[in-house]
Amino acid sequence: MVPAPLLSPGYHPLIRKLESIFPLNDEERQALQDLPMQVAALKEDQDIVREGDRPSRSFAILSGFTCTYKMTGDGKRQIVTFSIAGDMPDLQSLHLKVLDISVATLTPCTVGFIQHEALWDLCTRHPRIAAAFWRECLVEGAIFREWVLNVGRREAYHRMAHILCELLVRLRVVGLAEDHACELPITQVEFADALGITAVHVNRVMQQLRADGLIKSNGSRLSIPDWERLKEAGDFDLTYLHLRRDEAAA
Amino acid sequence: MVPAPLLSPGYHPLIRKLESIFPLNDEERQALQDLPMQVAALKEDQDIVREGDRPSRSFAILSGFTCTYKMTGDGKRQIVTFSIAGDMPDLQSLHLKVLDISVATLTPCTVGFIQHEALWDLCTRHPRIAAAFWRECLVEGAIFREWVLNVGRREAYHRMAHILCELLVRLRVVGLAEDHACELPITQVEFADALGITAVHVNRVMQQLRADGLIKSNGSRLSIPDWERLKEAGDFDLTYLHLRRDEAAA
DNA sequence: GTCTGTCGTTGATCTATGTTACTTTTCTGG
DNA sequence: CCAGAAAAGTAACATAGATCAACGACAGAC
Numbered sequence: 001m002v003p004a005p006l007l008s009p010g011y012h013p014l015i016r017k018l019e020s021i022f023p024l025n026d027e028e029r030q031a032l033q034d035l036p037m038q039v040a041a042l043k044e045d046q047d048i049v050r051e052g053d054r055p056s057r058s059f060a061i062l063s064g065f066t067c068t069y070k071m072t073g074d075g076k077r078q079i080v081t082f083s084i085a086g087d088m089p090d091l092q093s094l095h096l097k098v099l100d101i102s103v104a105t106l107t108p109c110t111v112g113f114i115q116h117e118a119l120w121d122l123c124t125r126h127p128r129i130a131a132a133f134w135r136e137c138l139v140e141g142a143i144f145r146e147w148v149l150n151v152g153r154r155e156a157y158h159r160m161a162h163i164l165c166e167l168l169v170r171l172r173v174v175g176l177a178e179d180h181a182c183e184l185p186i187t188q189v190e191f192a193d194a195l196g197i198t199a200v201h202v203n204r205v206m207q208q209l210r211a212d213g214l215i216k217s218n219g220s221r222l223s224i225p226d227w228e229r230l231k232e233a234g235d236f237d238l239t240y241l242h243l244r245r246d247e248a249a250a
Numbered sequence: 251m252v253p254a255p256l257l258s259p260g261y262h263p264l265i266r267k268l269e270s271i272f273p274l275n276d277e278e279r280q281a282l283q284d285l286p287m288q289v290a291a292l293k294e295d296q297d298i299v300r301e302g303d304r305p306s307r308s309f310a311i312l313s314g315f316t317c318t319y320k321m322t323g324d325g326k327r328q329i330v331t332f333s334i335a336g337d338m339p340d341l342q343s344l345h346l347k348v349l350d351i352s353v354a355t356l357t358p359c360t361v362g363f364i365q366h367e368a369l370w371d372l373c374t375r376h377p378r379i380a381a382a383f384w385r386e387c388l389v390e391g392a393i394f395r396e397w398v399l400n401v402g403r404r405e406a407y408h409r410m411a412h413i414l415c416e417l418l419v420r421l422r423v424v425g426l427a428e429d430h431a432c433e434l435p436i437t438q439v440e441f442a443d444a445l446g447i448t449a450v451h452v453n454r455v456m457q458q459l460r461a462d463g464l465i466k467s468n469g470s471r472l473s474i475p476d477w478e479r480l481k482e483a484g485d486f487d488l489t490y491l492h493l494r495r496d497e498a499a500a
Numbered sequence: 501g502t503c504t505g506t507c508g509t510t511g512a513t514c515t516a517t518g519t520t521a522c523t524t525t526t527c528t529g530g
Numbered sequence: 531c532c533a534g535a536a537a538a539g540t541a542a543c544a545t546a547g548a549t550c551a552a553c554g555a556c557a558g559a560c
């Protein structure tokens with residue numbers, strides 16, 4: 001039911017992610033490994049869950065990128081977070097019956113659906129895993145807070161720099177980025193919806209970042225020639241990601 | 251150690267708040283009632299905890315208003331949420347060692363500090379209370395998400411309307427507001443920091459809301475002559491507050 | 501190999517909101 | 531009851547970013 005490479009010890013994205021914020025023992029890793037999961041391959045630009053849904057399962061992203069978004073009444077979209085391998089963007093539905101967000105794929109994705117019952121069972125049997133999930137929800141909350149700050153109080157140029165820093169660090173944590181480069185298949189329209197600006201302005205700001213030598217990009221490949229200066233431009237301090245040892249040192 | 255009126259059944263703000271999102275039984279209510287709490291009276295405009303702290307206790311607000319905020323590197327403040335009686339703005343510190351936010355009083359406040367050990371103990375003994383706390387953290391996260399949307403994609407006028415709707419509903423839930431009026435001791439500067447705009451603009455926008463007959467205010471008293479129109483102006487849908495029965499019907 | 505749609509890019513113009521520098525009102529402590 | 535401070539309100543001017551309307555470069559479909 002689950003493709004072999006995803007299950008080989010040390011490669012399960014969910015485990016890798018959880019371990020980035022919480023230390024697990026062998027037994028707990030095994031329990032996660034054994035979690036019954038219905039794996040699905042999804043195309044890009046597809047909603048996985050929608051605002052108003054009452055899901056009976058959550059899902060973990062095994063590969064690909066998703067965004068979590070909300071819409072205003074007049075149809076404007078705000079992306080509130082991006083998610084990557086190991087993330088469980090609707091874990092909250094375990095406790096909150098009605099979803100207040102939608103999650104959509106940005107790229108083709110592999111996701112693993114896990115019945116809430118199975119998660120409850122796991123949490124009961126392994127209270128430390130329950131704590132790890134709770135903790136993961138809290139880290140997610142911390143990211144939202146930082147985004148409120150980012151959107152509320154930083155200019156577009158710095159906002160963009162900040163989000164790039166966050167994405168690079170988070171990708172590094174799950175092994176999807178080298179030191180200062182990564183694959184980042186996010187369009188300018190998507191960045192616009194995440195930063196609360198227009199796509200036109202994203203374009204201008206990215207050009208400025210390029211001109212200033214803070215980033216380079218060809219196609220969906222991003223590389224960062226001067227991490228220190230990008231961090232500074234983005235006013236980026238990774239405390240809010242609450243990583244264990246400073247995984248990504250950065 | 252705890253003032254009597256705060257402990258009398260049915261009036262403990264913490265219990266009232268938890269029950270607004272999670273049903274408790276008598277035993278659980280009692281356990282919360284018995285939670286050892288160090289009560290403190292704080293003046294206004296005081297930090298209760300600061301970004302970077304590593305607290306060994308969390309606190310519940312028993313009376314008064316607080317704001318949770320973050321600062322940018324160049325000293326701009328963003329308030330990421332307001333908190334009121336029953337809220338535990340730094341409950342996260344139970345899991346996340348280093349605080350990524352500061353919490354300050356907006357008015358004189360009574361707060362009850364609770365040692366993390368006591369909370370852990372409570373959670374172990376009463377798994378449903380642990381679930382309730384987890385759930386509370388998730389609701390808080392949902393509020394942050396809505397704020398990202400609010401700040402990112404709504405114009406100042408609508409943003410202001412939205413935040414007023416949220417505050418009224420939340421105050422109503424804990425019995426601090428009548429149907430369409432409440433005491434709201436939040437200054438225009440504070441609203442500005444919460445909405446990601448300037449105080450000057452808050453002033454303009456509030457005048458517009460008044461002129462449009464959506465709100466009335468004298469001093470710190472807010473009243474809402476036309477709730478339906480304010481909700482509409484604020485594009486407000488209380489789903490994201492995840493209240494139990496629709497407490498505040500609204 | 502052309503067609504079609506998506507994505508990135510550009511320029512001209514407009515506007516919501518910021519900035520600065522006040523004045524007026526309300527609150528508070530002595 | 532008054533003085534001083536904090537909060538609210540005003541006005542003139544500045545600007546980051548929005549809006550609108552193109553255009554070019556690809557990539558996948560057929």
